[in-house]
Amino acid sequence: MRADGTSSLRDWLRSDLSASEVPWLAASVTTLFQSGPPGSRITVAVVGDGFGPQDQDAYNTAVDTLLTNGLFAQDFFEANKAAFNIVRVNLVSLESGVGTKTYGTDGNLIRQDDRDTALGAYYNGDWAHLWIEDGPSTAGRLASALSELVPEHQLKLVVLNNPGRGGRGGNWRATVPLGIGWPTLAHEFGHAMGRLGDEYHDRDETYGDTEPTVPNLTTNTDRATLKWGRSVRAETLVPTGGDDYTPPKPSGWDDSQDVGLFEGGGGSYRFGVYRPVVNCRMRKNNPEFCPVCAKAMTEVVAPYLANAPLIGVGSGDTTAALSEGDGTGYVRLVVRLEQGVLRVLEARELDGPFVETGLVTQGFAHEVRIGDRRVALGSLPDAGVSRGFSEIGTDGPREHVVHRPDAFDFVVRVASAELRGADLSELTVDLVSVGAGRGDALGEVPLREDPALDVTPIASLADLSVADLPMSLRRIVEPE
Ligand SMILES: [Zn+2]
Incomplete structure (x- = not known):
């Protein structure tokens, strides 16, 4: 109580x-x-x-x-x-x-x-x-x-x-x-x-596909347009090498932190695709993330760092927001995709404040709208994928085995205030696949219609009535 x-x-x-x-x-x-x-x-x-x-x-x-x-x-x-x-x-x-x-x-x-x-x-x-x-x-x-x-x-x-x-x-x-x-x-x-790609190759295949959407692999060998070109020093040759720096390696060169353009990566390809460094955590586990991978990881965690703005905190005073029942909480929905159909499995109201990153990267993403208003948005990295860990032993790396389950659950977080008393007929939940481009500065159009992203709609939940919802969510939308 x-x-x-x-x-x-x-x-x-x-x-x-x-x-x-x-x-x-x-x-x-x-x-x-x-x-x-x-x-x-x-x-x-x-x-x-x-x-x-x-x-x-x-x-x-x-x-x-x-x-x-x-x-x-x-x-x-x-x-x-x-x-x-x-x-x-x-x-x-x-x-x-x-x-x-x-x-x-x-x-x-x-x-x-x-x-x-x-x-x-x-x-x-x-x-x-x-x-x-x-x-x-x-x-x-x-x-x-x-x-x-x-x-x-x-x-x-x-x-x-x-x-x-x-x-x-x-x-x-x-x-x-x-x-x-x-x-x-x-x-x-x-x-x-x-959403980093593998920087190792365990076969000698040649990559023949389009530009990888992962931030740490590319087919582009033009320094001027290279996606991590700003991290490559002017005196570094591009391309820079294959499994190692093409000699002579400059003195003081750090194999995991000095960025160039090295051929080989993506799990299988010795040729035709390039990575940023000689050896990164995405190649051999033990080195640190290279600067390109570290930047991508930093983008993901940045919204959660202490000085980031918190959704649901009007004054920025997080202590006040922690008391129960002050209206700054959020609803955590567990949504299941099964045979192309979305279903809300569970809803739970939790204390705020909470962070909704709003970052949309390649892969699955979700959006919740009530009428014209976007009330939740986010990426679902690795949703719908189950990946065996790569084996990086004395024989060198061995690629991941990937299994795609028929159904998967994902979590959506919406500010409680947005849902309470909402008109359910106006509520839509979209699951889309984002093929390319990053949605850091998204427009107000629905994600599925955003021209800046290569979006494929996967499933939608719309025209809901109270009877479609689990009891837990009905109690939030229609409190007694
Ligand atoms: Zn890397």
Whole structure:
């Protein structure tokens, strides 16, 4: 109950969820670090699977090694830590270790060992099968756990109690076993957050396609129009080399930070496509992001940094905005695309302030409008993709295996005030694919009609009536 005596949506949902049976022995939430109000930062929720009562210390240590003392203690992520909150969820599984699947050389499943764990995920350790796979109830259990425990989460990291390596990611979720280090995760977050391309090639193919839309690959060898041309010093030759600088390499040249034009990249292509540096995190995991990749990543996190303007805060006083029921909150909608149809699965009202980046990059993007007004807009990097982590071992890199699920969910955040009492017949949700160009300065026309972007409409939700909506959203739009 709120102080004024009205029941908030959150109270209602919480009591609803806690009544259901859960497949874990216990659950707890620990904030590892909080840089700002939850909705105004990229909140990473870390969840363990296959960690029994006796394994909780090992899980906590693994999360520290991978994230707090790993990823967020290093270069880009350390420098931009203020854009993130990290929340660790301890789900205590009945059994220790996750289930495993073993595939034969023909790709057929030859052995399966099940474990009764919180999320029921499997480790298969097979590059061609994306290393890891969900069980039939994994996605649903993960969604309901996080909906209840960390409703503001944006990025999900699932850690499996299995010593193997590899990993799988896409659509704001990464799943990893215990055998990987933070550099692998950093490379994958480069794909997922920054929409970066791979700067390695594991084959000798020649690229024959159009200009890549990713910021760190190009077919253009003209210095004057090169997309990262301003980062190339005048004395640097263009093109600059292939797998290494074409000798003689200038003294003091830094292979990951000095920018030129190096042939080879995109996972498979030795020829015909170029990358910015000799060796970047998007080539070999361990180096830092090159300046071109770092710039793309910085654009993504910039709106979340502390001094960025916060939506829903009139005076800029974030403390005032944190009190419940002051009208600065937001509604978090989970929307599912399935067989070309959009459906609102869940709505939840959360405290503000929140940041809506409004950045539209290549890939899927969403827009919510009420009549002529845009009320939400954003990119969905890696939506509809599940990517096996690339294997970068002693034999060199091995490309990602990509799986495109038939259905995927995405999150839309709208200021509560925009939705409350809105005329539902005026509400539209558009999911589009943006082919090229960046929408940093978008016009007021609907995204699907924007002439500056190469937009393909994917699905729309329109002409809604109250009956089309989940009860949770009806209660927001039509409060008693
Ligand atoms: Zn790079």
